[in-house]
Amino acid sequence: MKVLSLFDGISCGQVALERAGIAVDQYFASEIDKTPIKVTQYHYPNTIQLGDISGHEAWDLPKIDLLIGGSPCQDLSRGRTINSSKGEGLEGDRSQLFWRYLEVLRTRKPTFFLLENVRMDKKHEEVISRELGVQPILINSNLVSYQNRERLYWTNIPGVSQPEDQQVNFQDFKDNDAEYLQRFKVKDTPSRLKMWGSGVSGSCKNVTAAEKINCITLKQDRWKNSGLVEFDGFCRYLSTRELELGQTLPVGYTQMLSFRQSEKVIGNAWTVDVIAHILKNLKEEVES
Structure with missing residues (x-):
C-alpha cells in the first residue's frame, strides 16, 4: 500500500x-x-x-x-x-x-x-x-x-x-496524580476568576464530573466543558496524557514536545x- x-x-x-x-x-x-x-x-x-x-x-x-x-x-x-x-x-x-x-x-x-x-x-x-x-x-x-x-x-x-459505541467515560481516563498535575494548573488571575468563577461553581465543575467533554481544542478554555478540570482550589487544563487519550493516541506520543506544543498538535489531530x-x-x- x-x-x-x-x-x-x-x-x-x-x-x-x-x-x-x-x-x-x-x-x-x-x-x-x-x-x-x-x-x-x-x-x-x-x-x-x-x-x-x-x-x-x-x-x-x-x-x-x-x-x-x-x-x-x-x-x-x-x-x-x-x-x-x-x-x-x-x-x-x-x-x-x-x-x-x-x-x-x-x-x-x-x-x-x-x-x-x-x-x-x-x-x-x-x-x-x-x-x-x-x-x-x-x-x-x-x-x-x-x-x-x-x-x-x-x-x-x-x-x-x-x-x-464504546461507552467511553472521561472519569475512567482522568489523571489523579497531584504532583504530575501541578504542571497543568491554571493561575487564578482576576480576569480568569471573573470569566470562569470559582473552581467549584464555575467552568471547571463542568469537566470535573463529566462523562464526555467537548471537542479537544488548541485552547482548552475556549469553550464550556472543553478542558478545565477542578484542581487545587481552582482549575487545571487537561494533561498531555489526557489529551492523547482523548484523540485515542498512544500515551506518550507527543512526549518530545512542550505542553503547549502538544496541546496544539493534538487539537489539530x-x-x-x-x-x-x-x-x-x-x-x-x-x-x-
Whole structure:
C-alpha cells in the first residue's frame, strides 16, 4: 500500500493504518509545520516528507493507492462568522486548501481517498460533496473516545458505517496524580476568576464530573466543558496524557514536545480510532 497524506500533522493516519492492520510500503506526507513533523519522524522515520502542497505538481510519486487528508477547517467551522472580512468558507485563507486536495486527487487518481473536515454550513458541504462525487458520513468521536467531536468524512472506501459505541467515560481516563498535575494548573488571575468563577461553581465543575467533554481544542478554555478540570482550589487544563487519550493516541506520543506544543498538535489531530474504523473497510476491500 502506497499512501499519500496531505496536511499530515502528527501522522495519525499512520497510527490508524497500523491499528487497521494495513501494511504500508511507502508513506508520503505533505506538512509544513516543523513541530508535527518532529513527532512524525520520531515515530515513523521512514516517512517521506514532501513539503508544501502548493508544489504538488513537481512531486515525483509512484501510483498512489490511498490519498488521505484533513484540509484546514478554520474558515468552515460553524463557530465562525460566515460573512467575515477575511473571506470565510472555501475561499478563506486556510480552508481554500481543499482545492489543492482536489487537484492532487484528480492528478494522482488514487484508488481510494478519504477527506475529513468539520461540520459546516450546508452550502459548503454540498460543494465538497459535488466535487468529490460522494456524500460524507458524520461520525462523532464520542463513540470511541471521551470527547464530543463531530466530523464529516468523505470517502470512496465502500461500506463505511458508524463505529460501535464504546461507552467511553472521561472519569475512567482522568489523571489523579497531584504532583504530575501541578504542571497543568491554571493561575487564578482576576480576569480568569471573573470569566470562569470559582473552581467549584464555575467552568471547571463542568469537566470535573463529566462523562464526555467537548471537542479537544488548541485552547482548552475556549469553550464550556472543553478542558478545565477542578484542581487545587481552582482549575487545571487537561494533561498531555489526557489529551492523547482523548484523540485515542498512544500515551506518550507527543512526549518530545512542550505542553503547549502538544496541546496544539493534538487539537489539530484526528481521532485515531475513528480513522482506523473507516480504514478497516479498506483492508477488507484490498484482501478480497
